Amino acid sequence: xNSQLEKIFMKVxxxxxxxxxxxxxxxxxxxxxxxxxxxxxxDLYEVGMSHLGMKILYSLYxxxxxxxxxxxxxxxxxxxxxxxxxxxxLFGLESxxxxxxxxxxxFTLQYEMSYTAILNMLDLAGIPLRxxxxxSLAPMVVAGGPCACNPEPLADFIxxxxxxxxxxVNLELAHLFLQAKKExxxxxxxxxxxxxxxxxxxxxxxxxxxxxxxxxxxxxxREGAPAVVHKxxxxxxxxxFFPDSFVVPFLETVHDRAVIxxxxxxxxxxxxxxxxxxxxxxxxxxxxxxxxxxxxxxxSTGYDEISLSSLSTSDYSQLEDLLEQMLPWTEQDKVNLSxxxxxxDNFSPSLMEKITKVRKxxxxxxxEAGTQRMRDVINKNVTEEEVLATCRTxxxxxxxxxxxxxxxxxxxxxxxxxxxxxDLAQKVVDLFYSLPDxxxxxxxxxxxxxxxxxxKPFTPFEFEPQDTEEMLREKQHHMVGYNRSKKIxxxxxxxxxxxxxxxLARGDRRLxxxxxxxxxxxxxxxxxxxxxxYDAWMAAFEKNGIDGTFYANRTRSYDEIMPWDHLDYGVxxxxxxxxxxxxxxxxxxxxxxxxxxxxxxNCLIGRSCF
Amino acid sequence: MEPMRVFYQKTGxxxxxxxxxxxxxxxxxxxxxGIPLWFTEGFNPHAYLTFPLPLALGYESMCECVDFRxxxxxxxxxxxxxxxxxLPMGLNAYAAAPPVYKxxxxxxxxxxxxxVLADTDPKQAIRILEAFFAQPEITAMKRTQKGxxxxxxxxxxxxxxxxxxxxxxxxxxxxxAGNELNINPTLVLDAFGQQTGMLIDQLAVKKTAVFTxxxxxxx
Numbered sequence: 001x002n003s004q005l006e007k008i009f010m011k012v013x014x015x016x017x018x019x020x021x022x023x024x025x026x027x028x029x030x031x032x033x034x035x036x037x038x039x040x041x042x043d044l045y046e047v048g049m050s051h052l053g054m055k056i057l058y059s060l061y062x063x064x065x066x067x068x069x070x071x072x073x074x075x076x077x078x079x080x081x082x083x084x085x086x087x088x089x090l091f092g093l094e095s096x097x098x099x100x101x102x103x104x105x106x107f108t109l110q111y112e113m114s115y116t117a118i119l120n121m122l123d124l125a126g127i128p129l130r131x132x133x134x135x136s137l138a139p140m141v142v143a144g145g146p147c148a149c150n151p152e153p154l155a156d157f158i159x160x161x162x163x164x165x166x167x168x169v170n171l172e173l174a175h176l177f178l179q180a181k182k183e184x185x186x187x188x189x190x191x192x193x194x195x196x197x198x199x200x201x202x203x204x205x206x207x208x209x210x211x212x213x214x215x216x217x218x219x220x221x222r223e224g225a226p227a228v229v230h231k232x233x234x235x236x237x238x239x240x241f242f243p244d245s246f247v248v249p250f251l252e253t254v255h256d257r258a259v260i261x262x263x264x265x266x267x268x269x270x271x272x273x274x275x276x277x278x279x280x281x282x283x284x285x286x287x288x289x290x291x292x293x294x295x296x297x298x299x300s301t302g303y304d305e306i307s308l309s310s311l312s313t314s315d316y317s318q319l320e321d322l323l324e325q326m327l328p329w330t331e332q333d334k335v336n337l338s339x340x341x342x343x344x345d346n347f348s349p350s351l352m353e354k355i356t357k358v359r360k361x362x363x364x365x366x367x368e369a370g371t372q373r374m375r376d377v378i379n380k381n382v383t384e385e386e387v388l389a390t391c392r393t394x395x396x397x398x399x400x401x402x403x404x405x406x407x408x409x410x411x412x413x414x415x416x417x418x419x420x421x422x423d424l425a426q427k428v429v430d431l432f433y434s435l436p437d438x439x440x441x442x443x444x445x446x447x448x449x450x451x452x453x454x455x456k457p458f459t460p461f462e463f464e465p466q467d468t469e470e471m472l473r474e475k476q477h478h479m480v481g482y483n484r485s486k487k488i489x490x491x492x493x494x495x496x497x498x499x500x501x502x503x504l505a506r507g508d509r510r511l512x513x514x515x516x517x518x519x520x521x522x523x524x525x526x527x528x529x530x531x532x533x534y535d536a537w538m539a540a541f542e543k544n545g546i547d548g549t550f551y552a553n554r555t556r557s558y559d560e561i562m563p564w565d566h567l568d569y570g571v572x573x574x575x576x577x578x579x580x581x582x583x584x585x586x587x588x589x590x591x592x593x594x595x596x597x598x599x600x601x602n603c604l605i606g607r608s609c610f
Numbered sequence: 611m612e613p614m615r616v617f618y619q620k621t622g623x624x625x626x627x628x629x630x631x632x633x634x635x636x637x638x639x640x641x642x643x644g645i646p647l648w649f650t651e652g653f654n655p656h657a658y659l660t661f662p663l664p665l666a667l668g669y670e671s672m673c674e675c676v677d678f679r680x681x682x683x684x685x686x687x688x689x690x691x692x693x694x695x696x697l698p699m700g701l702n703a704y705a706a707a708p709p710v711y712k713x714x715x716x717x718x719x720x721x722x723x724x725x726v727l728a729d730t731d732p733k734q735a736i737r738i739l740e741a742f743f744a745q746p747e748i749t750a751m752k753r754t755q756k757g758x759x760x761x762x763x764x765x766x767x768x769x770x771x772x773x774x775x776x777x778x779x780x781x782x783x784x785x786x787a788g789n790e791l792n793i794n795p796t797l798v799l800d801a802f803g804q805q806t807g808m809l810i811d812q813l814a815v816k817k818t819a820v821f822t823x824x825x826x827x828x829x
Contacts, residue, residue: 019623251631299642304638
């Protein structure tokens with residue numbers, strides 16, 4: 001296969017995506033390992049190599065002497081065409097061996113629009129698409145990641161899902177697999193046993209029945225599978241495994257830098273944000289651990305940038321301590337610190353002084369909605385004064401461009417809320433020109449980036465309908481027409497993609513057939529505008545007699561059985577209902593540090609969070 | 611600020627690293643190796659690396675080099691050994707010294723080309739190749755900044771030798787290299803393919819030496 005590959009490498013764009021051999025990539029002797037894992041990211045190399053979860057699990061497996069984890073990404077269309085023409089099956093980058101011969105093939109589910117890429121990769125690998133078509137123990141096809149919280153649209157294709165954090169449960173599954181190999185279990189036997197591990201969901205062990213109106217009647221476990229599957233979390237986050245080296249890609253990837261993870265979970269509870277709920281409870285790492293993680297990574301990779309990653313960086317209680325420890329050595333070694341996900345309400349001048357010491361780039365903030373009423377509905381607890389005060393700090397510190405993130409199509413949204421987005425952006429522009437100390441000789445740029453709201457499972461908005469495409473488009477046009485300033489640029493997302501996201505995010509397993517047909521119609525890199533084919537998706541819905549609006553645009557009652565109700569992510573449904581009611585009453589909820597709102601996630605650590 | 615030139619080989623999988631990516635790769639390697647690089651001063655300080663003769667993607671080389679400046683003196687032997695302990699597979703430093711020549715002094719490069727013609731045994735392939743190169747005039751289309759330009763190749767083929775090597779044909783040649791005129795073996799072989807209609811099934815190119823105008827080894 002190698003000489004065949006060498007021939008096609010010279011014929012494709014960016015062969016570095018497929019060759020392997022990067023610094024810190026792990027090559028083992030296949031005859032000396034008992035368990036081979038293919039970590040598959042269902043998108044291109046540049047996207048997948050930016051993903052922290054892959055780096056963690058890659059090192060976690062490869063630290064085990066008898067296990068070998070390799071990386072696999074979706075090939076771009078030119079590479080795929082040549083692989084199919086030459087009959088080259090999908091291979092692991094490290095060994096270039098076909099992944100169909102591996103023990104386990106694992107996909108990470110980061111976004112719904114990557115689902116067709118999973119089917120395409122299975123097909124390229126020569127692995128039967130459907131669970132029911134696979135007969136041998138290996139390869140076992142597994143998946144995890146945020147979208148595993150409602151894995152039903154993939155239920156027919158994935159043998160088992162890992163719910164929650166993977167650092168412990170992945171190795172448990174690997175060890176069970178080693179036992180299965182030794183004792184020659186059938187795959188059915190392995191799956192039954194795996195279902196007994198906390199955090200493992202085997203969809204084929206559950207029967208789903210439906211009511212006449214199309215909603216779910218019941219979900220019934222079989223063969224001893226648990227009625228409710230609880231997600232896994234790491235209780236002692238400060239002691240969790242963290243890699244001291246990353247594979248360093250040759251070609252430029254989306255996020256090409258060292259990353260340290262400040263905490264998991266989020267104290268905010270913005271009602272639209274799935275990550276803010278499914279990663280609960282809030283657990284911080286110690287700043288000394290983090291400083292060491294960062295130091296080790298820079299030494300082993302040679303990166304000149306470290307990202308301080310979390311859902312809301314300025315909520316890290318030891319941020320000042322951490323920066324104090326990191327600044328001396330990062331300054332000396334000319335390493336830039338990047339602090340994504342800063343909040344508007346606690347972005348202090350002293351914090352800004354610390355980050356601007358290293359490098360000045362654009363600032364991005366997310367007010368998410370244009371009016372105070374709307375921000376109260378979504379529980380984004382920031383005020384207009386705070387937005388303006390932050391922008392003032394930024395402008396006075398020399399920044400001239402600000403990017404503001406907003407959502408449209410939020411529950412209860414009115415025309416006023418849409419106009420409020422532009423009004424707020426205009427106030428930021430006016431503020432700039434009113435400042436006596438504004439940066440000289442430069443104009444201001446305010447970019448408004450508009451996303452379409454997608455209701456997600458395990459959020460207080462899981463009951464809400466998504467605006468129809470027509471409604472979203474009309475709102476986009478209205479906003480663009482309402483804007484009178486040349487200093488404000490409005491970017492918005494394609495509403496068709498958001499619609500499909502909404503369908504898949506809250507869909508059930510009847511969508512498996514649609515997914516398979518969409519893939520057969522040529523969909524395989526839906527996250528890329530140039531490859532996205534809405535009509536191919538619509539044809540797949542039609543062929544299967546399934547109406548996407550049933551999933552995306554319908555209000556769901558509080559007592560409806562959701563496709564994911566047998567999965568437990570810590571936050572209770574009662575809490576989500578309470579939060580939904582408060583949203584409709586325009587009442588915000590204080591953040592977790594101020595007051596516990598009783599979401600239920602602290603049961604997972606068996607104590608209060610703070 | 612001590613100027614320094616490191617010579618390295620680029621072989622195996624490393625041949626797929628593009629020129630742009632090699633630059634980033636060396637920046638990081640120098641950092642890991644703790645080599646005290648001189649950084650540019652200004653808003654965005656960065657290490658300043660230059661590559662006197664860029665290598666085409668997919669070519670191997672026994673004689674690549676990279677220039678940089680040091681903040682303080684460091685033993686060239688130390689630089690080589692430190693780099694080799696951190697460079698990725700396929701990149702191997704073998705010498706370091708202050709530059710003798712300037713990049714502009716580069717005039718020629720020697721290449722070793724291994725190829726297989728589709729459905730043709732080596733003996734036959736050599737006959738076809740020899741006949742092609744024996745022509746009084748060989749032209750090729752070369753892409754330049756001003757668009758495509760027809761050039762006459764024959765005058766530029768120095769020390770051309772063709773011989774069989776197992777199932778392959780081994781072709782060695784010296785071609786103009788550097789800023790003024792750079793001709794790489796692919797251009798020559800593309801012209802061969804187009805004019806003879808022969809399909810090149812396998813092709814591996816390796817740069818083996820770089821020379822100055824007076825045919826001294828570039829150092």
